[in-house]
Amino acid sequence: MRVIICxxxxxxxEGMIRLLQDAGHEVVAALADATGLEDAVTEAEPELVLLDVRLPPTFTDEGIREAIRLRASHPAIRILVLSQYVEERYAAELIADRRGGLGYLLKDRVTDIEEFLESVETVAGGGTVLDPEVVAQLLHRRSRDSRLDRLTPRESQVLGLMAEGKSNQSIAKALFVTEGSVEKHISQLFQKLDLGADTDGNRRVLAVLTYLANANQGSSGGGPAHYSSNTYSSNTGVPRRGA
Structure with missing residues (x-):
């Protein structure tokens, strides 16, 4: 995989360059600021851009604003954002994009090499990776979403089991119904939550985030939340990949 680091x-x-190269990836550019990032992306055509939220010259939000611009100008490129802190406004904007190939991790996660490389692979594969602290802070500030009132009791029950990290097969077993019936309920609740059709599987992510926000749930422990097009599970209350 071709990667640009900013x-x-x-x-x-330099540490990330070494980690990625040792994992078999090609770092096609490594930049200290976002000044030449757009040109580097156009020239090198990377599959993934990994960048810091706070970059020179002001060290405020240059990186994450650049990430939002890249998502708009190069929709095929995957973006993994790293930060010391949660930039709530821009993090919410990125997540609301409703496309895959996106990650937002706090830099502490880079120290766990296996977890970091797993996050890189998830984002590169079109999935979504969210640091649990990012999720917790965003959910803490969201108010009751009236869209949930549109759900039938059974659809609410299915969504609650999704939030526990259960796969469709596990939900069907828990409710003593067929997997096809579960799929129909999920399709209906997606529509009622105004989550249009997509190809990345991120509707499941957004539906669960909506549920957790309104249930006042969230966790700052455990590993980052990993979402891909067809997998979803939980670890210490935080969604993870591999169900």
């Missing part, structure tokens, strides 16, 4: 901290930048 990170001002030299040690972290």
């Amino acid at each position: 990170e001002d901290a030299v040690l972290l930048r």
